[in-house]
Amino acid sequence: MTASYFSFEHVSFLYSDGTQAINDISLTIPVGNKIAILGENGSGKSTLFKLLMGLERPTKGTILFKGKPLKYNKSGLQQLRQQVGLVFQEADHQLFASTVKQDILYGPLNLDWSIEKITSQVDKAIALTELEELENRPIHFLSGGQKKRVAIAGVYAMEPKVLILDEPTSSLDYYFSTQLTDYLKKLDTDDRTFLYSTHQINLVYEWADYYIVLHKGKVIYVGERDALFTNDALLQQAHIEKPWIVSVTQMLQNSDPQWGNIAMPHSKEALVAQIVALQKKEDLISI
Amino acid sequence: MLNIDYIAHHNGLQKVAAGQKLLLSIGALLIVTVSRNNSVALWTLLVMSSVIVFYAKIPLKAYVTLMLAPLGFSLAGIVTIVVSISFTNEVNTDMLWHLFTPFATLYILPSDVDRAINIFLVAFSASSCLYLLILTTPIYEISPILLKCKVPTIVIELIELIYRFIFIFLQASMQLYTAQQARLGYKSYKMSFQSLVLLISVLFRSIFFHYEKMTLAMKSRNIEHFIIPDVYLLKKKWQRLPLILFIVYVFVAIGLIFV
Ligand SMILES: Nc1ncnc2c1ncn2[C@@H]1O[C@H](COP(=O)(O)OP(=O)(O)O)[C@@H](O)[C@H]1O
Ligand SMILES: [Mg+2]
Numbered sequence: 001m002t003a004s005y006f007s008f009e010h011v012s013f014l015y016s017d018g019t020q021a022i023n024d025i026s027l028t029i030p031v032g033n034k035i036a037i038l039g040e041n042g043s044g045k046s047t048l049f050k051l052l053m054g055l056e057r058p059t060k061g062t063i064l065f066k067g068k069p070l071k072y073n074k075s076g077l078q079q080l081r082q083q084v085g086l087v088f089q090e091a092d093h094q095l096f097a098s099t100v101k102q103d104i105l106y107g108p109l110n111l112d113w114s115i116e117k118i119t120s121q122v123d124k125a126i127a128l129t130e131l132e133e134l135e136n137r138p139i140h141f142l143s144g145g146q147k148k149r150v151a152i153a154g155v156y157a158m159e160p161k162v163l164i165l166d167e168p169t170s171s172l173d174y175y176f177s178t179q180l181t182d183y184l185k186k187l188d189t190d191d192r193t194f195l196y197s198t199h200q201i202n203l204v205y206e207w208a209d210y211y212i213v214l215h216k217g218k219v220i221y222v223g224e225r226d227a228l229f230t231n232d233a234l235l236q237q238a239h240i241e242k243p244w245i246v247s248v249t250q251m252l253q254n255s256d257p258q259w260g261n262i263a264m265p266h267s268k269e270a271l272v273a274q275i276v277a278l279q280k281k282e283d284l285i286s287i
Numbered sequence: 288m289l290n291i292d293y294i295a296h297h298n299g300l301q302k303v304a305a306g307q308k309l310l311l312s313i314g315a316l317l318i319v320t321v322s323r324n325n326s327v328a329l330w331t332l333l334v335m336s337s338v339i340v341f342y343a344k345i346p347l348k349a350y351v352t353l354m355l356a357p358l359g360f361s362l363a364g365i366v367t368i369v370v371s372i373s374f375t376n377e378v379n380t381d382m383l384w385h386l387f388t389p390f391a392t393l394y395i396l397p398s399d400v401d402r403a404i405n406i407f408l409v410a411f412s413a414s415s416c417l418y419l420l421i422l423t424t425p426i427y428e429i430s431p432i433l434l435k436c437k438v439p440t441i442v443i444e445l446i447e448l449i450y451r452f453i454f455i456f457l458q459a460s461m462q463l464y465t466a467q468q469a470r471l472g473y474k475s476y477k478m479s480f481q482s483l484v485l486l487i488s489v490l491f492r493s494i495f496f497h498y499e500k501m502t503l504a505m506k507s508r509n510i511e512h513f514i515i516p517d518v519y520l521l522k523k524k525w526q527r528l529p530l531i532l533f534i535v536y537v538f539v540a541i542g543l544i545f546v
Binding site: 085090097111136138155 | 293296425451497505506507508509513
């Protein structure tokens with residue numbers, strides 16, 4: 001059995017108005033994976049993250065963190081949140097400091113780090129999100145995308161073991177959207193887990209190695225990407241776009257017998273490599 | 288209004304230590320309010336306004352607009368001091384002006400005018416002192432100083448939070464107002480009132496909603512206290528020019544008191 005950060009055991013969650021946002025979910029969040037959380041609007045992604053952060057308590061069932069049931073007292077939650085960081089869907093709700101640098105500083109300040117470590121972490125996060133020029137700007141004079149980058153930097157600086165991003169690219173431009181997975185790669189270590197909810201599947205298809213699909217508060221898929229993206233009925237049910245790599249590969253497979261047994265590639269490079277290899281083989285035969 | 292915070296971060300006095308600005312502004316404020324002297328008040332108004340406009344390079348238009356608020360308040364306050372009211376028909380001989388009505392007599396006494404002018408000048412120049420601080424110093428630079436002065440942490444944090452929420456409030460109201468305007472919400476008088484009522488109720492709801500979300504975000508980052516220790520703020524040295532300015536100001540003020 002592989003190690004896991006979180007385990008959900010028959011977890012349900014009802015909002016106080018009676019909305020059933022999470023409905024009897026059982027799953028584990030493994031250590032060291034890059035996980036994409038997919039699902040239509042209102043499927044419960046943000047609620048799931050609130051449960052992971054201990055911001056809401058399950059109405060039914062238990063959540064285990066590192067094998068122990070979550071403790072909802074002050075020290076228990078503090079310990080949890082030192083290891084789990086969440087970038088909220090709306091950056092506006094996350095930022096509260098006066099300036100960019102200060103907001104990024106707040107998280108690390110509340111960890112028991114030395115001054116040197118705090119300063120270096122903050123500078124690293126600022127450099128990574130390319131915020132140097134905005135460092136001393138008051139938050140309310142930033143654009144939506146810039147705020148988002150500050151929010152990401154603020155959580156990034158805390159180096160959480162589990163890093164959760166709730167639709168992080170929804171207000172980012174193309175450059176920063178593609179850049180985000182590069183940022184995350186720099187943080188990638190064997191014991192760090194990423195959870196990334198998104199509707200822009202092409203942005204995470206190469207990067208994410210594990211997929212969880214929510215639909216109306218239930219988990220309808222957990223696992224590797226291939227079985228998910230070739231299951232058309234499931235994709236349709238959960239409003240998930242098929243990654244273009246998968247579409248193109250399937251088209252190739254169906255177009256001509258010679259492409260019939262191309263394996264499903266996980267990156268553009270892998271797709272091109274396969275095509276080139278097949279082409280070479282053919283050239284050899286025709287000679 | 289949103290601009291105040293922007294100006295506080297971008298002005299000619301940005302590199303001057305917050306303590307020094309605090310000394311200049313609060314020092315002058317004390318001198319004005321304790322001396323209650325017309326010439327000192329005028330002198331202070333002159334110095335503060337010059338520092339704000341020429342040294343801190345805050346646009347004159349912004350400063351004048353901001354000064355309109357205390358001007359309005361002090362003028363309104365003065366009316367009640369200047370105008371006396373009498374319900375008997377006794378007429379004081381040295382009145383400057385009077386108005387008989389069937390019920391009472393309104394009149395103005397010269398001594399009251401002097402008092403009013405004095406109060407007006409003192410109040411008005413005191414507000415220029417405070418503007419000097421507000422317009423050149425972001426709130427978080429003042430907090431560590433307050434902390435050193437043994438102001439309770441909870442009070443400082445409240446000040447910072449209130450300050451933050453003023454801007455959230457303003458921003459939310461501006462967004463809502465724009466959204467309503469875009470859909471012609473203020474086309475006629477009747478609609479304007481309806482829209483305004485709606486704006487206010489939505490504003491309160493959105494502020495509470497914002498507050499709730501912000502609490503969640505603070506919890507999830509484990510944020511317990513948020514006065515930034517001054518090791519993390521840019522080190523700013525005490526500079527000579529503001530200090531000389533302050534000393535000159537104080538000497539002239541003392542001179543004026545004893546003239
Ligand atoms: N604070 C709340 N109170 C009541 N219902 C809520 C609240 N937040 C979300 N919901 C409802 O819970 C369901 C799941 O929402 P959410 O987790 O935000 O979905 P997602 O993030 O996947 O779009 C939705 O039906 C939504 O309307
Ligand atoms: Mg959501």
